[in-house]
Amino acid sequence: MGLEQRLKPNSLVARTLWLTLLAVIIAQGIATSIWFVESKQKEVEGIHSASSSMATMFASTVTFFQSLPVNYRHIVLDQIRNMGGTRFFVSFNKEKLIVEPIANTRLKVTSVNAVTEVLEKKLNKVTSVSVNFSRPEHLRLLKNDIFLSDLPKSWAHHTLTLEPINPPILVVQIELASNEWLYIAALLPAPYVTLDDTILGREQIIFLLLSTLLLLLLTYLLVKRQVKPLKRLAKAANEMSMDIDQPALQEEGASELVTATRAFNRMQRRIRRYVSDRDHLFSAISHDLKTPITRLRLRAELLESDVKRDKFNKDLDELEIMVKGALQCVRDTDLHENNAQVDISEVIQSVIESHNYYETKVTFYPIELGIIVAKPLAIKRVLTNIIDNAVKYGEHAEVVTTQTEEWIKIIVTDKGNGIPKDKLELVFEPYFRIATDTDGHGLGLGICRNILHGHGGDLIISNQESGGLKAQIYIPRGLEV
Numbered sequence: 295m296g297l298e299q300r301l302k303p304n305s306l307v308a309r310t311l312w313l314t315l316l317a318v319i320i321a322q323g324i325a326t327s328i329w330f331v332e333s334k335q336k337e338v339e340g341i342h343s344a345s346s347s348m349a350t351m352f353a354s355t356v357t358f359f360q361s362l363p364v365n366y367r368h369i370v371l372d373q374i375r376n377m378g379g380t381r382f383f384v385s386f387n388k389e390k391l392i393v394e395p396i397a398n399t400r401l402k403v404t405s406v407n408a409v410t411e412v413l414e415k416k417l418n419k420v421t422s423v424s425v426n427f428s429r430p431e432h433l434r435l436l437k438n439d440i441f442l443s444d445l446p447k448s449w450a451h452h453t454l455t456l457e458p459i460n461p462p463i464l465v466v467q468i469e470l471a472s473n474e475w476l477y478i479a480a481l482l483p484a485p486y487v488t489l490d491d492t493i494l495g496r497e498q499i500i501f502l503l504l505s506t507l508l509l510l511l512l513t514y515l516l517v518k519r520q521v522k523p524l525k526r527l528a529k530a531a532n533e534m535s536m537d538i539d540q541p542a543l544q545e546e547g548a549s550e551l552v553t554a555t556r557a558f559n560r561m562q563r564r565i566r567r568y569v570s571d572r573d574h575l576f577s578a579i580s581h582d583l584k585t586p587i588t589r590l591r592l593r594a595e596l597l598e599s600d601v602k603r604d605k606f607n608k609d610l611d612e613l614e615i616m617v618k619g620a621l622q623c624v625r626d627t628d629l630h631e632n633n634a635q636v637d638i639s640e641v642i643q644s645v646i647e648s649h650n651y652y653e654t655k656v657t658f659y660p661i662e663l664g665i666i667v668a669k670p671l672a673i674k675r676v677l678t679n680i681i682d683n684a685v686k687y688g689e690h691a692e693v694v695t696t697q698t699e700e701w702i703k704i705i706v707t708d709k710g711n712g713i714p715k716d717k718l719e720l721v722f723e724p725y726f727r728i729a730t731d732t733d734g735h736g737l738g739l740g741i742c743r744n745i746l747h748g749h750g751g752d753l754i755i756s757n758q759e760s761g762g763l764k765a766q767i768y769i770p771r772g773l774e775v
Contacts, residue, residue, distance in 0.1 A: 306524070310517045311510055318506050338404050341486045345405040345464075349412035352466055352478055355384060356417055359476065382480030383450045385436055388473045390424065394432040396462050401489045402427055405482065409466060421469035427462040427489070430455055433479065454479055461487045523547035527558055532750060533633075538566050587614055636668045638702055638769070642693055645677050655685050658693045663702055666769065668749055673769070676742045676753070677704070680765050683738070684708035687729065688762055697771070701751075704767040712757040721755070 359367050367386060396402065409425045417423070428434075433442040435450060442450060454463050466478040481487055523546055534540050542559045545552045587610055594606040639660045646656035684691035688708020696703045713721060713728060720726050722743050727736035743753040751768040758764050 306521055307514065307517050311514055314510060314513045315506070318509060322502055322506075334400075337486075338400065341401050341482070341489075342404050342408045344483050344486055345408035346412050348464070348480065348482070349409040350416070351381075352409070353413055353416035355478065356413075356420070356468055356470075356476055359386075360419065360470065364474075381453070382478055383435065383453050385477045387436060387467075387475045387477050389438070390467055390469070390475055391434045391465075391477065392438050393424075393426045393428050393434070393465050393467075395426045396429060396489075399489060401486065402462075405464070405486075405489070409464070413466070413468070417468065419470075421471070423469075424465075424467040426465050428465050429462055430460050433463055433465070435477070435479070450479070454481065456481060456487065459488060462489055520548055520551065523551045523555060527551075527555055530558065530562075534562060534565075538562070538569055583613075632669075633667050634670050635665045636670050636673055637665055638663050638673075638695065638704070641670070641674050641677055642681075642695070642704070645674065645681050646691075646693065649681070649685050649691075655689075656681060656691045656693060659695070661695055661697070663695060663697060664771070666702065666771075668769070669745075672745045673749075676745050676767065679738045679742050680706050680753075680767065684710075684763070684765070687711075700771055702769045702771060704769070706765045706767070707758060707762055709762045712761065712763045713755065715757065718755055718757075 359370070362370060371384060371386070406425045406427070410423060413420075413423045413425070430442055433454065434440060435442055435445060442454060445451070461481060464480050464482060466480075468476045468478075470476055482489070523543075526543060530540060530543050540562065542562070543555050545555045545559075547555075590610055591607065594603050594610065597603040597606065639662075642658060642660070646658055649655040681691055681693065684706050685708070688710030690709050692707045694705045694707075696705070717726075717728060721728065721736075722740045723736075724740055725736040739753070739755075746753050746767065746769070750770045754766045754768070756764050756766075
């Protein structure tokens with residue numbers, strides 16, 4: 295059995311895997327939702343606190359420069375830069391620089407609001423405050439036509455860039471007076487430097503995929519191992535229907551499977567004993583009845599009246615026919631035959647060969663059918679009986695074979711008178727006959743159906759609307775090689 299067939303939705307392995315996958319998805323979804331709500335709430339609180347702290351430092355810087363005379367501010371700023379600078383870039387500009395903002399996210403909005411709130415609260419002697427974030431490649435410094443990449447690396451690169459991630463830069467512009475803007479650019483502190491607001495990162499997705507695949511693999515191996523005894527049990531049950539003398543199954547697997555296997559072995563032993571007892575019983579009955587029937591025939595010959603003698607012999611003939619018919623029914627429905635590979639089309643050809651010797655009485659439309667494992671003589675007996683009846687009572691028979699994923703279906707139709715609707719099931723009963731000839735005992739159809747039941751198949755007969763009888767023979771594809 296290939297992997298594709300194992301993973302069909304109707305197999306136990308596939309259903310278990312799909313159920314496990316669904317459970318993992320639901321569990322991971324719930325866990326991720328809870329984690330996202332809690333972690334993002336903490337992240338929002340953390341970035342608000344970090345941004346407020348940075349805004350406080352910005353406010354102190356602004357207050358310090360405001361306390362200096364205007365002419366000394368540039369001198370002090372240059373001295374600070376020459377001493378190694380600060381944690382952020384500071385400049386005095388004559389105009390408000392253009393900022394190309396990044397897309398709004400919850401973390402960005404939280405940071406901008408926190409910085410704006412602190413600066414407006416602590417700075418009372420400023421005209422306006424502008425806060426936003428910009429990408430390093432779009433960041434303008436000193437003038438609107440000067441970008442970060444245009445400046446010497448010692449001026450601002452070490453302060454405002456963090457390769458290779460190049461996070462967004464917080465830009466604060468404070469209007470101190472007309473045509474006098476204090477420009478501050480800085481990076482947020484870790485771990486908020488990137489303003490990452492994704493639900494699941496690449497590492498988390500990889501972890502979830504690997505853990506899910508590992509769980510499915512272990513589940514597959516476990517279920518596959520547990521299903522093996524169940525498959526053997528199903529195979530043994532199918533083979534037992536054709537041959538009762540099967541070896542006992544090994545009791546292994548989960549406790550439930552061990553219990554089921556033990557019950558199956560016990561049932562098989564009981565059926566074997568029952569069949570054996572039945573054979574002995576009918577053999578004894580046959581032997582015991584032959585003697586009194588023979589004795590009664592001898593006594594009948596001593597009768598003086600020819601009429602009474604004939605009636606007596608007729609009753610004995612009927613009694614003998616009934617005994618032989620019962621024994622025939624028992625023997626023919628017992629599939630005491632070894633399994634072998636059977637080509638259904640070839641069997642049908644051999645059956646119809648005798649009917650088409652002088653003239654075509656059977657029309658056959660063969661198709662390519664798989665080789666199955668069955669009782670060859672039993673299957674041939676079924677086809678012979680059905681086709682013979684179609685030719686005998688319907689003058690001409692037509693045989694069509696079809697197949698599905700589960701069955702090989704043989705349809706035999708004739709042009710006869712059919713069977714009354716209320717007697718379609720009665721014809722399977724022993725000794726029930728509709729025909730008035732004396733060629734049969736009314737056992738054939740019942741034997742055919744019992745043989746097919748023993749193979750796991752069935753025989754269904756029905757009347758056609760156009761007239762005649764239709765017999766449908768079902769043989770399971772599960773027996774296919």
